[in-house]
Amino acid sequence: MKHSFKIFSIAAVVTMALMMSGCQDFLTIYPTDKVVLENYWKNKNDVETMVANSYRKLAENDFITRLLVWGELRSDDVCEGSNLGTELKYINDANLLPTNSYCSWEIFYSAINNCNIVMKFAPTVLEEDPDFTQGDMDVIRGEMLAIRALCHFYLVRTFRDIPLLKEAMVDDTQDLFQDQVPPLEALDFILEDLYEAEGLVMTSGAYADLNYNKGRITADAVRAMIADVMLWKAAFTQYKNKSDGSDCYEYYTTCINYCERIINDRNNYIEEYEKKNNNGRVTSGGEGAGNPSVIGYPLNTYPQMMGMSSDTDPYSSLFGEDQNDLKESIFEIQGHINNNPHYATNQLYGYQNNAALFNATSLLGGQGTDINLYKKTDLRRYSYTKEGGEEDVYNVAKYTQTNVNYTTTSNPPYKTSYTPRQTNSDGSSSTNWIVYRITDVMLMEAEALALRNDTTLGDEAKAFKLVKATYYRSNPPAVKVARADSINLNNGIVPLVRDERQRELCFEGKRWYDLVRWALRDGNTTSMLNELVSRKYETNQNAVKSKMANIDKLFFPISESQIKTSNGHLKQNPSYNTEDVYQKN
Numbered sequence: 001m002k003h004s005f006k007i008f009s010i011a012a013v014v015t016m017a018l019m020m021s022g023c024q025d026f027l028t029i030y031p032t033d034k035v036v037l038e039n040y041w042k043n044k045n046d047v048e049t050m051v052a053n054s055y056r057k058l059a060e061n062d063f064i065t066r067l068l069v070w071g072e073l074r075s076d077d078v079c080e081g082s083n084l085g086t087e088l089k090y091i092n093d094a095n096l097l098p099t100n101s102y103c104s105w106e107i108f109y110s111a112i113n114n115c116n117i118v119m120k121f122a123p124t125v126l127e128e129d130p131d132f133t134q135g136d137m138d139v140i141r142g143e144m145l146a147i148r149a150l151c152h153f154y155l156v157r158t159f160r161d162i163p164l165l166k167e168a169m170v171d172d173t174q175d176l177f178q179d180q181v182p183p184l185e186a187l188d189f190i191l192e193d194l195y196e197a198e199g200l201v202m203t204s205g206a207y208a209d210l211n212y213n214k215g216r217i218t219a220d221a222v223r224a225m226i227a228d229v230m231l232w233k234a235a236f237t238q239y240k241n242k243s244d245g246s247d248c249y250e251y252y253t254t255c256i257n258y259c260e261r262i263i264n265d266r267n268n269y270i271e272e273y274e275k276k277n278n279n280g281r282v283t284s285g286g287e288g289a290g291n292p293s294v295i296g297y298p299l300n301t302y303p304q305m306m307g308m309s310s311d312t313d314p315y316s317s318l319f320g321e322d323q324n325d326l327k328e329s330i331f332e333i334q335g336h337i338n339n340n341p342h343y344a345t346n347q348l349y350g351y352q353n354n355a356a357l358f359n360a361t362s363l364l365g366g367q368g369t370d371i372n373l374y375k376k377t378d379l380r381r382y383s384y385t386k387e388g389g390e391e392d393v394y395n396v397a398k399y400t401q402t403n404v405n406y407t408t409t410s411n412p413p414y415k416t417s418y419t420p421r422q423t424n425s426d427g428s429s430s431t432n433w434i435v436y437r438i439t440d441v442m443l444m445e446a447e448a449l450a451l452r453n454d455t456t457l458g459d460e461a462k463a464f465k466l467v468k469a470t471y472y473r474s475n476p477p478a479v480k481v482a483r484a485d486s487i488n489l490n491n492g493i494v495p496l497v498r499d500e501r502q503r504e505l506c507f508e509g510k511r512w513y514d515l516v517r518w519a520l521r522d523g524n525t526t527s528m529l530n531e532l533v534s535r536k537y538e539t540n541q542n543a544v545k546s547k548m549a550n551i552d553k554l555f556f557p558i559s560e561s562q563i564k565t566s567n568g569h570l571k572q573n574p575s576y577n578t579e580d581v582y583q584k585n
Helices: 044-059 061-072 086-092 106-127 134-159 183-198 210-215 219-241 246-276 344-349 380-384 438-452 459-474 476-480 493-505 511-522 526-536 541-547 560-564
Strands: 003-006 015-020 029-036 078-080 177-181 329-333 358-360 385-387 394-396 401-407 414-420 433-437
Touching (some): 044 061, 044 106, 044 134, 061 106, 061 134, 061 511, 134 183, 134 219, 177 183, 210 329, 219 246, 219 433, 219 438, 219 511, 358 394, 380 385, 380 401, 433 438, 438 459, 438 493, 459 476, 459 493, 493 511, 511 526, 526 541
Antiparallel strands (some): 003 177, 015 029, 078 358, 329 433, 385 394, 401 414
């Protein structure tokens, strides 16, 4: 049985309060007077304004904050920092309530509806403005389909059964109640959007400006979404069928193929870009010690560690002041410190001398211990975390520090200094939020290979090669000393891929979703919780396990306020009963 509800107030939809500057820059948005919908769509500028509004909604503070809270807070990446606040503390302690404001999905459906409005009304401009061509319309439709798909994808991973907003909601004469659908149906609709978008959006590298190549949806961004969706389609299918995963072979194959296309396209894109800009490039090569090409993948390196003259932290170009990294970035939600700043990364991860709401767990912050994820040679330990002011307190450096300097005079090398990210006095930031980058794609492919595990195709060896590429990039001393500190397959390829995803992508809003996908494949939360709880919680471990014993509890409850306005049509996630949420604290 399907259920429905009213997603948001139509009054918020019939007006638009954002216009672009005269230079038509989709990153630069200025407020103006409200515009009545039916009198608006007259020229190309009107269309581009609404396209900019769709991207801007992704960069709003409520949107970015939810990417961090939904994707990290319950994971073993972070633990409670200073002044966490009641609502976030409840989430961290697995005491989720439908009244918690972080259960609100309004900003996501607002973004989806903005995309739907563009797709509904932009075609009418073809008859009004000769400067707006069918080619322009095709690219814009592709971008709107992809943004709509991305928002729906976040929602299905967070809430499970969700409504699909397929049409523009513009007035109260429309049917404002939308059906909830199960996750596999939602994922199929998301894939329909993405497959169409892939053939419409600009190819990667087609824009002259890096901010556009990384800040607008391009073909590689769409392909990364397809690969990601396929991993989830496989996980939900295996859970639904209670299978061993053999029924997911085609989904893993599709994921692998799309990841391969991205990696190959990325190499070609970099070569073409650097030819046009007369930049030198280190060509791909083999695995030998000191080889800066990192086994032929398009990755930045620690140059001095690899025998080169300079010594720049490769993650600084990804998470530092400039961002939009040429080689590794695929799609970033763009920030603008004066025009569209957000507070999410600074408030949650801390900035300058201000305390963070989230700290890194000792799993990621500690160095070279039995319970630590990083070995002593792994420079991600320094790029991603730094010691706090108190013993055994570790701060998040990713997104908050712009540069890490190292010395090679000792073995292993160690950091010498950080440069805090520039921040407005009110704590706002222009930090871009990275949605997809190349190592994420490489490790998605490794996961699909490890789970498909076709021995005739050598899947395990291929997966291991991908993991080695990301691992050795961040462990150059291990490579240079005959790999004495190298990785191995003692625990199997699947745990190795899972751990490498955490090592590489921690604090990027990925980890909790990885854990949920793992539990879905297992068909229960037992194995996932045994590892998570021991790593994250020092006390009340049994209570936390009890609260998340039901796999439905891995998903957020639907907001109570949404239920109250649904006229009885919205069904709550069945495992949430507000009467027993506070038990076993």
